[in-house]
Amino acid sequence: MKTPYVPHIFGEEVERKLTSRLGWLTAGVASSIPWPSLDVCVVYAGDEYFLRGTKNGDNTSPPCITIACKDGGVDDAIAKIYRFTSILSWFEGGYVDVSGYIWGSHPILYGGRTVYSSMGIAGDKSFNCNHMPIVEQENVRKALAFWREGERLDEIHDSYAFLSFYKVIESQFSNGKKKAEWITAHIDKLTDRAAIRVAELRAAGTDVSRHLFDSGRCAVAHASLDGEIVDPDIPEDRRRLSADLVIMKELARIFIRDELRVLDSRSLYRERDRLEPWASLLSQEVLESLKNGGAPDQVSALTGHIVSIGLWPDGPIPGLERMTMHTVAVESGVVKIVLINDRKTILLVFFLDYRSGRIHTNLEDGGLLNGESKPTENDVKAYATFFYKVFSNGIAELTCGENEPVDCEVVIPVNMMMTMSAEQAIADAVERFRNENAATNDPRPQAS
Template sequence: MRDENGKPRPVEIQGREAKYDQAPDLLQRGHWVCLNIEPSCSWPVWPQSLDFLGHKIWIIPLTLEDHPGVAIRRPPEMKTEEAERLLYRFLSVLAWQNNCGITVAYRSGGSLPSMVGLNKKYGFSLRKLFDFTEILYPQDDDALIALALMREARGLNHIAYAFLSFWRVLELAFPEARERVTWMSKVLPKLSGSDVQAALKSIADAGIQDVGRHLYESGRCAIAHATGKPIVNPDDPRDAERLFLELPLVREMAVRAIEDRFGILTQSAEFDLHLYELRGWKRVLGRGLI
């Protein structure tokens, strides 16, 4: 984005009216459906649109007054529920490609893409625009649900429920317990990252040898159920501290499960395979020629 003098616009939050200056299409009246979000990734300060499954979706920027989000001017034949489902699925794809969580705070809409007012003014990470040179869209229903669970888990500000959501990805990718256990035993030693290594060391120091079983019994089951032992007690800070330390293990396994089971690569995997170089050529050649 450039100003009236041709200079690049700074990355800073603008007022509500600025988005209409750059995107007059947002002033077109119709049946607008909007999802107001609270992202954990940087969000644009200028509007942009893209074609997603044959429909024009708008990125609604963060403004001084309103929540950011996504919107669609739905055609008459599309129901509101269908429009919301499309926006949710787009957010899940966007969250996966940006390695972040995106929480839907409110739903809004009307004859114009009206967003809900902000209840905070600071703490946001900003960017000019998203790179939509290539936007993925899995065809498999389970893959779509897996991305939705990842978006939710990464956006949750609750350790135990985030742990459970990540574990649901594992169960979705490997429904059979025996297959899941075998896969986990192969993947766990290959996980990298300082937080992962710290978690593995803590578990080893406690004399636990079967890491996968420990995560299942002391994590997944202890969070989901209150009838057995162990149980995660919200009033016990030791449980919260342990789950916080072990959360990276189940998070990274969920990422690997989506890659291994559904073939959806992370940005780092695409970088290792040099797929980002192909994306650059796509931008040069253009969608029509490709």
């Protein structure tokens, strides 16, 4: 499943986009995921989704999503938002569910019926669904739609939440026998609360797979005078469904995760090869050697490539847009590279770990260089921006040619801490340079 780079746009550019055309659809959503405090535009699968921030001047706004929509195209637009919220719910480990929508010539906020949300609030630029999987298969789309529905109903209406999670699996089989066989085969893979509930049912002599179908799925979906149902007025029925819900939810999660192979943000962090965008820079043979922990001489092919260094989500750092890459060493699948600007006044060091598919920033060995050219104020500001933003847990991104950006691991300082904001530290570095430069250029005799 594709997990491409997902641009996130914040600030004035978002407002410019929202005022650049007429025709918008806004969907109000109930959400349990941290929602952005300010508007953010997420470019996902070829469309721009505007997650409207909860801060609207001095007022608090409900979460909603806006998408461009021509008059007459409402069904297509809201269908895109449904699909977007399905994968976003799974990816972020919560729910984002559409409660209603409005169309207008301007991107107005949703003002329909009040919806329940249990969201936290993300910072001004902290909302991040980068590399969220692209859902192209129809069966995967359906499974995620039922998952989103189940997550929204969980702890609100246990019976219908159970049915939604059951449909995650049921929707993937045309043969009821094979569906039952899959459920039976995976019950023993459950852990924690789900495993405890399975043990309780088995201790009572219950066939768990059959129980989930007869006393769960069918009892919720159907009602007859003499048949088994979940009676909303009988506390025992409600308690039984609530206790069984954890089993059904975990089975649905396992199916999406293991059978459909849809990554969420946590599994994406563990599994994604950050260096994949640079695969074309080396031969397949060299790549395989590095991934196997080798030290091939041919990594020198990386030398000479031009790299732009930026910070997510703001893009390139002024002054670091054209850095030349040089390979310094290779050992056990790890390549040490240095990036140097054209004037050879800034040097930055990185480690490309092909064994784990990650890239690490080495702040200790980088810095400003005094050679044929002397660092300028712009050089000082560029380097200080990189250093202090990364030191403050910012995500450095390296872009080579037309390839997607390669994101570095977050730096976790050890026995070090910032005593001021990154912005203040950058300003202080520039001010020190100005003062030192002024003293050096002062023609008056210096005190001894």
